[in-house]
Amino acid sequence: xxxxxxxxxxxxxxxxxxxxxxxxxxxxxxxxxxxxxxxxxxxxxxxxxxxxxxxxxxxxxxxxxxxxxxxxxxxxxxxxxxxxxxxxxxxxxxxxxxxxxxxxxxxxxxxxxxxxxxxxxxxxxxxxxxxxxxxxxxxxxxxxxxxxxxxxxxxxxxxxxxxxxxxxxxxxxxxxxxxxxxxxxxxxxxxxxxxxxxxxxxxxxxxxxxxxxxxxxxxxxxxxxxxxxxxxxxxxxxxxxxxxxxxxxxxxxxxxxxxxxxxxxxxxxxxxxxxxxxxxxxxxxxxxxxxxxxxxxxxxxxxxxxxxxxxxxxxxxxxxxxxxxxxxxxxxxxxxxxxxxxxxxxxxxxxxxxxxxxxxxxxxxxxxxxxxxxxxxxxxxxxxxxxxxxxxxxxxxxxxxxxxxxxxxxxxxxxxxxxxxxxxxxxxxxxxxxxxxxxxxxxxxxxxxxxxxxxxxxxxxxxxxxxxxxxxxxxxxxxxxxxxxxxxxxxxxxxxxxxxxxxxxxxx
Amino acid sequence: xxxxxxxxxxxxxxxxxxxxxxxxxxxxxxxxxxxxxxxxxxxxxxxxxxxxxxxxxxxxxxxxxxxxxxxxxxxxxxxxxxxxxxxxxxxxxxxxxxxxxxxxxxxxxxxxxxxxxxxxxxxxxxxxxxxxxxxxxxxxxxxxxxxxxxxxxxxxxxxxxxxxxxxxxxxxxxxxxxxxxxxxxxxxxxxxxxxxxxxxxxxxxxxxxxxxxxxxxxxxxxxxxxxxxxxxxxxxxxxxxxxxxxxxxxxxxxxxxxxxxxxxxxxxxxxxxxxxxxxxxxxxxxxxxxxxxxxxxxxxxxxxxxxxxxxxxxxxxxxxxxxxxxx
Numbered sequence: 001x002x003x004x005x006x007x008x009x010x011x012x013x014x015x016x017x018x019x020x021x022x023x024x025x026x027x028x029x030x031x032x033x034x035x036x037x038x039x040x041x042x043x044x045x046x047x048x049x050x051x052x053x054x055x056x057x058x059x060x061x062x063x064x065x066x067x068x069x070x071x072x073x074x075x076x077x078x079x080x081x082x083x084x085x086x087x088x089x090x091x092x093x094x095x096x097x098x099x100x101x102x103x104x105x106x107x108x109x110x111x112x113x114x115x116x117x118x119x120x121x122x123x124x125x126x127x128x129x130x131x132x133x134x135x136x137x138x139x140x141x142x143x144x145x146x147x148x149x150x151x152x153x154x155x156x157x158x159x160x161x162x163x164x165x166x167x168x169x170x171x172x173x174x175x176x177x178x179x180x181x182x183x184x185x186x187x188x189x190x191x192x193x194x195x196x197x198x199x200x201x202x203x204x205x206x207x208x209x210x211x212x213x214x215x216x217x218x219x220x221x222x223x224x225x226x227x228x229x230x231x232x233x234x235x236x237x238x239x240x241x242x243x244x245x246x247x248x249x250x251x252x253x254x255x256x257x258x259x260x261x262x263x264x265x266x267x268x269x270x271x272x273x274x275x276x277x278x279x280x281x282x283x284x285x286x287x288x289x290x291x292x293x294x295x296x297x298x299x300x301x302x303x304x305x306x307x308x309x310x311x312x313x314x315x316x317x318x319x320x321x322x323x324x325x326x327x328x329x330x331x332x333x334x335x336x337x338x339x340x341x342x343x344x345x346x347x348x349x350x351x352x353x354x355x356x357x358x359x360x361x362x363x364x365x366x367x368x369x370x371x372x373x374x375x376x377x378x379x380x381x382x383x384x385x386x387x388x389x390x391x392x393x394x395x396x397x398x399x400x401x402x403x404x405x406x407x408x409x410x411x412x413x414x415x416x417x418x419x420x421x422x423x424x425x426x427x428x429x430x431x432x433x434x435x436x437x438x439x440x441x442x443x444x445x446x447x448x449x450x451x452x453x454x455x456x457x458x459x460x461x462x463x464x465x466x467x468x469x470x471x472x473x474x475x476x477x478x479x480x481x482x483x484x485x486x487x488x489x490x491x492x493x494x495x496x497x498x499x500x501x502x503x504x505x506x507x508x
Numbered sequence: 509x510x511x512x513x514x515x516x517x518x519x520x521x522x523x524x525x526x527x528x529x530x531x532x533x534x535x536x537x538x539x540x541x542x543x544x545x546x547x548x549x550x551x552x553x554x555x556x557x558x559x560x561x562x563x564x565x566x567x568x569x570x571x572x573x574x575x576x577x578x579x580x581x582x583x584x585x586x587x588x589x590x591x592x593x594x595x596x597x598x599x600x601x602x603x604x605x606x607x608x609x610x611x612x613x614x615x616x617x618x619x620x621x622x623x624x625x626x627x628x629x630x631x632x633x634x635x636x637x638x639x640x641x642x643x644x645x646x647x648x649x650x651x652x653x654x655x656x657x658x659x660x661x662x663x664x665x666x667x668x669x670x671x672x673x674x675x676x677x678x679x680x681x682x683x684x685x686x687x688x689x690x691x692x693x694x695x696x697x698x699x700x701x702x703x704x705x706x707x708x709x710x711x712x713x714x715x716x717x718x719x720x721x722x723x724x725x726x727x728x729x730x731x732x733x734x735x736x737x738x739x740x741x742x743x744x745x746x747x748x749x750x751x752x753x754x755x756x757x758x759x760x761x762x763x764x765x766x767x768x769x770x771x772x773x774x775x776x777x778x779x780x781x782x783x784x785x786x787x788x789x790x791x792x793x794x795x796x797x798x799x800x801x802x803x804x805x806x807x808x809x810x811x812x813x814x815x816x817x818x819x820x821x822x823x824x825x826x827x828x829x830x831x832x833x834x835x
Binding site: 324332333 | 523531675769775794805814
């Protein structure tokens with residue numbers, strides 16, 4: 001890879017990021033809506049931009065690419081990556097917020113905007129969002145969970161289960177439900193197969209073009225699993241996901257596939273909206289703590305002496321406080337701050353967004369210590385290496401040694417920790433929301449769903465569906481993240497498990 | 509070694525001071541003593557005189573960290589921070605917002621916490637080590653692969669689901685044990701303890717067993733194991749006599765550090781099962797925003813953590829005679 005090519009592809013990345021930036025700033029004007037950029041939205045944008053630049057950079061460096069090749073060769077890693085990719089795309093769609101213009105009453109030229117903030121995902125899921133029933137209803141139910149006074153055919157009041165307003169409203173006869181569900185699912189499966197064939201064709205075409213082989217030969221290679229990256233597994237995973245998701249999506253327009261909650265909100269909608277919260281906590285927490293952890297960890301290991309003593313004191317102190325209590329104390333303080341200064345956050349959206357960001361920051365505060373400790377140890381080892389001793393002897397500036405020689409050699413640890421931390425953070429959110437120091441109660445999150453659904457198991461008949469939905473959505477993401485993290489760790493540094501164990505021993 | 513321990517204990521003091529400064533700063537940065545007084549006395553119609561009286565009664569009428577008006581050592585000692593945190597060092601936790609003595613409550617609640625944490629801890633350790641040894645014995649076979657997959661799946665499920673699922677299945681559907689509650693003595697308390705303890709074991713199983721498996725595999729790759737096999741020992745004997753014994757060093761040191769924090773109990777388990785331990789105490793305090801209790805528990809947690817670190821160092825020297833605590 002020559003320098004010219006590198007500059008060219010980096011230039012392409014910068015152009016891509018700039019285009020995204022322009023789109024990010026200008027989409028409200030293009031769509032004719034009022035854009036709402038929350039802090040977490042902007043941070044997510046920064047994250048996406050840096051990932052794009054990083055990917056471009058890595059693609060051109062063979063030594064950086066090699067471990068990633070190892071990751072992509074693993075079947076489980078690829079399956080997890082696809083699952084994570086679907087979650088991430090839903091989360092990104094949910095991070096573009098806007099307010100729609102209200103219909104013009106004709107009085108003035110000025111356009112008024114609705115007070116409700118929507119995201120692109122809301123817009124896509126509009127039927128689910130609007131189909132709000134009165135109270136609980138079971139998955140695929142046509143009748144409400146609780147009885148109500150109704151008028152029968154003769155106008156006499158009777159207590160019975162009322163029909164749901166939206167679920168199965170298109171059915172003339174309630175007994176048609178089974179047939180309708182079956183037919184819709186079958187249609188969904190057919191669409192899914194069609195979509196999958198198209199995707200499969202595109203994939204084969206792209207691979208054939210890249211390897212400059214004929215289409216049929218590439219096709220054969222894929223299906224005999226003779227490709228370097230397990231494309232057969234990839235395409236089978238896609239097939240399964242499509243066969244599950246497409247019928248589910250089609251059914252969710254006419255039924256509540258995961259039922260409704262106490263106030264009648266569609267649980268499927270809630271669990272999809274919760275994705276963003278989980279992802280934000282899993283990623284932004286690390287993004288916030290990373291600069292501190294890396295800087296302090298390397299400084300402690302490199303300068304030693306009193307700098308090391310101070311930084312060690314700092315993280316031992318933070319570590320010694322039980323994590324939950326530190327988070328609780330910080331969040332309680334922030335709550336008091338909210339109560340004392342209501343004017344800072346005029347809308348509930350801004351308030352809950354700030355709470356989410358604060359939660360990320362606080363989780364970062366408790367989480368940076370383990371990475372810092374690992375980096376300190378690694379830097380201590382590195383600084384005794386001959387090449388760094390040589391650089392010091394030549395009089396290279398400390399800062400340059402750190403950025404040129406130490407930082408690149410500890411980046412794999414940073415990467416592994418970032419990936420490993422993700423699943424733990426998603427799980428932590430649910431626990432914190434249960435204790436009451438998690439995200440704002442108005443934010444959709446799996447933790448809030450579990451917390452609200454906890455008492456519903458005591459009802460008769462039991463309301464199991466919100467818990468079930470949160471369980472499935474959360475466990476799937478965490479499982480995929482765990483499997484992917486394992487693959488990354490094995491590829492980059494299989495010995496890190498032991499180091500982590502040692503750090504964990506002093507940490508837990 | 510004695511001198512080393514003394515030094516470690518002394519080193520704990522600046523850490524505990526740091527912990528206190530942090531919690532104080534966190535709390536008073538946003539919540540001034542005036543705000544506290546107003547909150548306690550009721551938000552409306554509070555005269556400044558009442559606030560001043562309240563502050564004087566509780567000792568909140570001094571500057572927070574540094575008293576510029578005082579002389580000599582009193583610059584630091586005649587402050588809220590000094591007065592409120594010096595008593596923590598003597599384990600006088602003061603009283604909660606509802607007037608109860610925190611120290612008494614903590615002593616009362618230690619027992620229930622330990623009665624669940626200790627069985628769960630010991631059984632969990634045994635189960636994890638046994639399973640990990642099994643996987644190490646069958647390493648690189650399907651038993652091993654699916655065992656690891658099982659561990660990863662169990663790790664990926666939030667602990668809350670184990671608790672909710674266990675309560676639902678065992679208590680509500682099968683009626684084997686009560687859903688929640690706690691009994692004081694003997695057999696009657698056993699039926700309350702068994703389910704939380706089992707769930708504690710299950711929720712720690714995935715990560716624990718997987719970690720120990722890695723540690724065993726690490727040892728199995730070493731030269732002395734090959735030597736042991738070469739002299740004709742059976743695989744089982746190698747595993748138990750050599751691998752297990754040597755892997756105990758990292759396992760033990762990882763385990764010792766958590767022993768002191770068993771006192772703090774398991775937050776979620778205790779809260780869900782209604783056990784009057786320190787875990788549920790903490791959660792209740794957080795929910796009711798009782799800062800005095802949170803501060804006391806933070807302090808207690810830090811002390812136990814530091815005790816854990818010291819115990820870890822000592823246990824190193826006990827299990828591995830090559831290590832000396834000097835320098």
